[in-house]
Amino acid sequence: MPKTLYTTAVAAAIGAASWAASAQSATYVIDPTHTFVTFEVDHLGISTNRGRFDKKEGTVQFDRAGKTGKVELxxxxxxxxxxxxxxxxxxxxxxxxxxxxxxxAKFVADQFRFDGDKVSEVAGTLTLLGQTHPVVLKAKRFNCTQHPMLKREVCGGDFETTIQRSRWGMDYGLKMGMADDVKLLIQVEAIKQ
Structure with missing residues (x-):
């Protein structure tokens, strides 16, 4: 094979491999109208207090084939x-x-764990009250699909974890018997860009 043809073939192969690798990873923007961060906390053993945060934003980098990803919420x-x-x-x-x-408050993660081809856990850190500690979100549901109205891929799921709020210095009411454990429920949908 002539040297110039060989060089061109190698360059084309490297370019194709690079394109294929980059084509696997995609950026998704969190859809605030279909993403909810809610909490549940025991109220003195009587009932459960619940609430949500109405404003949130973020992005997801997701490579399904490589089973990797990053989240910023x-x-x-x-x-x-x-x-x-x-x-x-x-x-x-x-x-x-x-x-x-x-x-x-900010959740940042770069460890995606899979069960087959579905995300099962996302591990990262939660920064709250100026303190950062590790948090693992467990997926109760996860899927990617072509959205019929947006005509783009949407990935998302239902995730949850339980944290001890005192780790972040939020200790009001603990001496009065208020609960330390807070269950976080995160319903997230993100749109491929």
Whole structure:
């Protein structure tokens, strides 16, 4: 094979391999209208307090074939919504989220674990009240599909974990018998760009 033809063939093969590798990884933007971050916490053994954060944004890098990914999800802590304005204000105060000083919480992850071709866990860190600690979200459901109206691929699922809020310095009410364990439920959908 002539040298120039060989060089051209090798360059084409390398280019094709690079394109194939990059084609596997895609960027997805979190759809805020189909993404909800909610919490549940025991209230003095009487009932369960629930709430959600109305404002959130983020991106996902996802390579299904390579079984890798990255997530960045930012939550506006002042957007907490329990359905009761007075309770919202207390949760925004220094007793809990201190939203004036720490207006956002952030989950960042770069470890995707799979069960077959489905994401089973996403491991990363949660930054809250200026402190960062590891968190693992377990997938209760995960799927990617072509969205019939958007005409683009959408990936998402239902994830959950339980954290001890005191790890982040949120210890209001613990001495009065309020629960430390908080269950986080994250329903997320992200649209391929």
């Amino acid at each position: 930012t939550i506006d802590t002042a957007s907490i919504n329990t359905g009761t304005a007075q309770f919202n204000r207390h949760l925004q105060s220094k007793d809990f989220f201190n939203s004036a000083e720490y207006p956002s």
